[in-house]
Amino acid sequence: xxxxxxxxxxxxxxxxxxxxxxxxxxxxxxxxxxxxxxxxxxxxxxxxxxxxxxxxxxxxxxxxxxxxxxxxxxxxxxxxxxxxxxxx
Amino acid sequence: xxxxxxxxxxxxxxxxxxxxxxxxxxxxxxxxxxxxxxxxxxxxxxxxxxxxxxxxxxxxxxxxxxxxxxxxxxxxxxxxxxxxxxxxxxxxxxxxxxxxxxxxxxxxxxxxxxxxxxxxxxxxxxxxxxxxxxxxxxxxxxxxxxxxxxxxxxxxxxxxxxxxxxxxxxxxxxxxxxxxxxxxxxxxxxxxxxxxxxxx
Numbered sequence: 001x002x003x004x005x006x007x008x009x010x011x012x013x014x015x016x017x018x019x020x021x022x023x024x025x026x027x028x029x030x031x032x033x034x035x036x037x038x039x040x041x042x043x044x045x046x047x048x049x050x051x052x053x054x055x056x057x058x059x060x061x062x063x064x065x066x067x068x069x070x071x072x073x074x075x076x077x078x079x080x081x082x083x084x085x086x087x088x
Numbered sequence: 089x090x091x092x093x094x095x096x097x098x099x100x101x102x103x104x105x106x107x108x109x110x111x112x113x114x115x116x117x118x119x120x121x122x123x124x125x126x127x128x129x130x131x132x133x134x135x136x137x138x139x140x141x142x143x144x145x146x147x148x149x150x151x152x153x154x155x156x157x158x159x160x161x162x163x164x165x166x167x168x169x170x171x172x173x174x175x176x177x178x179x180x181x182x183x184x185x186x187x188x189x190x191x192x193x194x195x196x197x198x199x200x201x202x203x204x205x206x207x208x209x210x211x212x213x214x215x216x217x218x219x220x221x222x223x224x225x226x227x228x229x230x231x232x233x234x235x236x237x238x239x240x241x242x243x244x245x246x247x248x249x250x251x252x253x254x255x256x257x258x259x260x261x262x263x264x265x266x267x268x269x270x271x272x273x274x275x276x277x278x279x280x281x282x283x284x285x286x287x288x
Contacts, residue, residue: 014176014189045179071187073180 001085004058008079009051010040013072019049026066032056050078104196107165109255111204115157116248117267119208121274122149123215124241128278131234139223139233143216150212158205165197215241238275245271 013022023035036052053063064074126146130137173193177184184190215237222233229236249267253260 012180014180043179045176068182069187071176071180071184071189073182 002082003056003085004060004080004082005054005056006079006081007051007053007058007060007063007077009053009063009067010075010078011049011051011067011072012046012075013049013067013070014046017070022049022070022072025070026051026053026063029059029062029066030055030057033058048075101192101195101199104192104199107196108200108203111157111161111200112207113248113252115153115161115204116207116211117245119150119153119211120215120241120245120248121271122153122208123212124238124245124271124274125278127215127234127237127241128275129282131232131238132279132282137234139219142234143219143223146212146216146219150209150216153212154205154209156205157208158201161204162197162201165200169193169197211244214244242268242271 017025019037019039023037027033027035032055034054036054038050038052039047040050041048051067067074123146126142126149130142170193173184173189176189218227218229218236218240219233221227222229222236246264246268249264250260252258252267253263256263
């Protein structure tokens with residue numbers, strides 16, 4: 001079973017929660033998640049962010065669900081690092 | 089853990105605290121002044137007012153304030169929150185019904201309506217408490233029960249001012265005196281109207 005190690009997502013989010021709270025909520029999903037957020041565009045009610053997540057085994061469905069709970073949506077998956085775990 | 093409070097949802101609800109605080113003071117003040125007006129009216133009417141009749145009248149007004157506060161705040165806040173949510177949904181091009189925004193937009197009107205309705209009701213009940221105590225012979229007042237209720241109302245209005253002062257980081261005594269002055273002006277206006285309109 002392959003494991004996702006790193007993701008870069010293009011996300012559209014409302015101004016609230018701010019990126020500190022947004023990152024903290026995602027980081028709390030697992031003990032080894034590391035989050036990096038870069039704001040790429042700011043509009044009147046929304047902002048575009050590049051969300052980088054690193055971890056030993058990223059659960060993409062959980063991450064996307066948490067993002068949606070905060071009122072944001074994943075526009076695209078821009079980068080992904082996956083390690084294969086094929087048994088010999 | 090069965091339920092982990094979401095910090096984002098908590099922060100959304102925290103933002104509603106300011107609105108709830110504003111409604112608490114606004115409608116609490118409404119309730120206190122309404123009861124103060126009734127008490128001044130009863131007091132100046134003299135012995136013609138039966139205590140239990142006065143309690144019934146005041147309780148009726150208190151319940152009306154409760155229902156009015158609950159319904160008006162719920163209706164207006166629901167409309168405002170729905171409008172905000174729709175605007176945000178339009179900007180994000182997504183349905184926010186099952187997000188923290190959606191939950192907050194449904195929970196905040198209920199929270200604000202409860203504060204808006206219960207504040208004048210509880211203050212009114214506290215103001216008419218001396219009438220009820222006297223009517224049931226639980227306390228013997230050296231002054232008339234209506235006068236005791238007027239003093240009670242002035243004290244509660246002063247405390248509302250103190251609360252406002254604490255919230256706004258202003259000198260609590262000055263804010264208390266300001267609200268007390270408003271109450272005194274109300275009493276003076278009622279007495280003036282009674283003198284002018286109810287001349288024998």
